[in-house]
Amino acid sequence: MPAIETTDLTKQYGDTVAVADLDLAVESGSVFGFLGPNGAGKSTTMRMLTGLVRPTRGRATVAGADATDRDALRPRIGYLPETPPLYDHATAYEQLDYAAGLRDLDPERARERAGDLFDRLDLPAEVAAGRIADYSKGMRQKVAYVQAVLHQPEVVFLDEPTSGLDPRAARTLRELIVELADGGTTVFLSTHILPVVEAVADAVGILYDGELVAEGAPAELQRRAETGEARSLEDVFLELTGERADAAPSEGDG
Numbered sequence: 001m002p003a004i005e006t007t008d009l010t011k012q013y014g015d016t017v018a019v020a021d022l023d024l025a026v027e028s029g030s031v032f033g034f035l036g037p038n039g040a041g042k043s044t045t046m047r048m049l050t051g052l053v054r055p056t057r058g059r060a061t062v063a064g065a066d067a068t069d070r071d072a073l074r075p076r077i078g079y080l081p082e083t084p085p086l087y088d089h090a091t092a093y094e095q096l097d098y099a100a101g102l103r104d105l106d107p108e109r110a111r112e113r114a115g116d117l118f119d120r121l122d123l124p125a126e127v128a129a130g131r132i133a134d135y136s137k138g139m140r141q142k143v144a145y146v147q148a149v150l151h152q153p154e155v156v157f158l159d160e161p162t163s164g165l166d167p168r169a170a171r172t173l174r175e176l177i178v179e180l181a182d183g184g185t186t187v188f189l190s191t192h193i194l195p196v197v198e199a200v201a202d203a204v205g206i207l208y209d210g211e212l213v214a215e216g217a218p219a220e221l222q223r224r225a226e227t228g229e230a231r232s233l234e235d236v237f238l239e240l241t242g243e244r245a246d247a248a249p250s251e252g253d254g
């Protein structure tokens with residue numbers, strides 16, 4: 001069974017169709033790169049899949065739970081949104097104690113795991129013991145990432161996870177994503193940084209104007225949109241989401 005499955009998943013805001021009839025299947029233990037231009041509907045999709053926004057119609061299951069059932073989702077999923085929810089007055093450790101408490105994690109083991117991840121991401125212990133209000137953007141991002149994966153969820157949604165990270169931390173984060181998937185976690189990764197997707201994604205979906213215009217393994221998409229030359233995922237992305245003649249290459253997974 002796929003870790004994420006959507007059928008006709010749709011969200012409308014007034015006259016704006018943010019996401020239109022999305023049919024998606026993401027394999028368990030894979031990294032799925034979710035791409036699309038600004039305003040394509042990526043965040044709206046993630047909000048529906050994490051139970052934060054109710055679909056206008058259609059349905060979705062995530063880690064076996066209905067995506068409208070927040071109580072069932074909570075222990076199974078993690079979410080790093082574009083603007084991470086952090087308490088400025090707390091220290092990183094307090095923030096993560098709170099997150100661990102929400103998920104009934106053993107406090108000591110949660111601290112240990114957080115400490116290990118902070119080490120990997122080069123967030124010094126003395127910084128983690130200081131108030132989040134004084135953190136740089138990259139430091140906040142590190143804490144938010146750790147918060148999203150602390151409980152070892154079955155499915156983790158990452159919205160621009162490398163945002164604000166320096167090159168070393170961004171590389172570590174890419175490694176952590178691959179390790180998550182190797183350990184069986186399904187990673188739903190939305191980013192505009194296409195080389196990251198190229199490096200880590202097993203499959204890619206490209207959203208354009210709320211619609212899925214392509215889905216498949218990165219290499220397969222590159223072949224499908226090809227004209228003979230070696231093409232980057234960026235070329236494919238620009239072709240599919242640019243001045244698309246209405247005969248866009250037929251998407252779907254065949």
Ligand SMILES: Nc1ncnc2c1ncn2[C@@H]1O[C@H](COP(=O)(O)OP(=O)(O)OP(=O)(O)O)[C@@H](O)[C@H]1O
Nearest residue numbers: 013016017018036037038039040041042043044045
């Ligand atoms: N709460 C809302 N109310 C009204 N319209 C919304 C709301 N949230 C999103 N939209 C609209 O839905 C569409 C999709 O937005 P969304 O934020 O999902 O795009 P995105 O692909 O995540 O974009 P970006 O790459 O810029 O983050 C846009 O037209 C946006 O204006």
